[in-house]
Amino acid sequence: MRKYLLPLLFIFLFVIESTFALMVAPTEMFANERWLIPHFLLGAIMLLVIFGSRKLGLLYAFIFGLLFDIVYTEIIGINLFLFPVVTYIVYQLMKILQNNLIVTTIITLFGVALMELGSYGVNYIISITTMGFSDFIFMRFIPTLILNLIFIVIVIFPLKKYFERYVERLSL
Template sequence: MKNYNMRYYFPIGLLIFIFLDGSLSNVFAREFFTGGISIESLLVLLWLVMAIFYGEVDRLMLWAFVAGLIFDMYYTGILGIYMIIFPLVVYLNRQVCRFFTSSFLVVLLIYLIDLTLVSALAFLANSLIGLANISLADFFVADLGPTLAYNLAWFAILYIPIKNFFEKFS
């Protein structure tokens, strides 16, 4: 018998993580966006990656699209960037996760790759439309590095609770 709780819990969790991304960025704006450093909170990506490895979520590609649409509408103001990137990451992760066991280290490394991919694709898209005006080297040092450190710290903190949640309700 299939557990239908995830049908309701997953979208609620997705909205909570989208809200947390914006709220943490707002509350810590002085720390996240100082001088030459910019940190992007991508906890919604953590939620999606953990759903791939530990959850049984119906229509995850659709939810990734919806998360990208909301993320674009409220945080970037440009429709299309995350609306395409999040489903792409979900698709790629589904293809890759078949070859690996779900362990802390494997999920951590895949999340690291996903963060790099999402940040780099968003930077590339913003560069193409003229919104990013820094060099690639500056992007790696001032944006990608701090973003990876911040999001990987949250991964270490939230891994066990999110894993337990998905295992319990999937």
């Protein structure tokens, strides 16, 4: 049973993102429209690659990137590419940086920022969106970073403990 808890956790995060998007509509804040985009799944995958193992993290990034494309965006390729690349960059950065909770939070947030910028770029090129860059930054990018920072701060400690124990048990 304990073995299946990790996939179940990620499937739950995967689904909860769409429910979050359904419940939380873009709201008026500070005289402008703010979009809150959840990146809970990617956040957890980045924490897995930092605290858990590299192999497992990249595997999950790949599988859930593909699942994300098939189920939500219906354009296969964007997240399938971005999830593993962002996870890999975060992993490489953490290898040369100190491994403490504050640095990890900042780097994970950096990963979310990379993901947002990457997906904006690709969607702009294939003209799915026509949003201007400054609109993107103020309406979408900054509120999204704040939302995901709150999420990461809440889950980082329990997930660190859980992933470290999980990997320990795997190697035994």
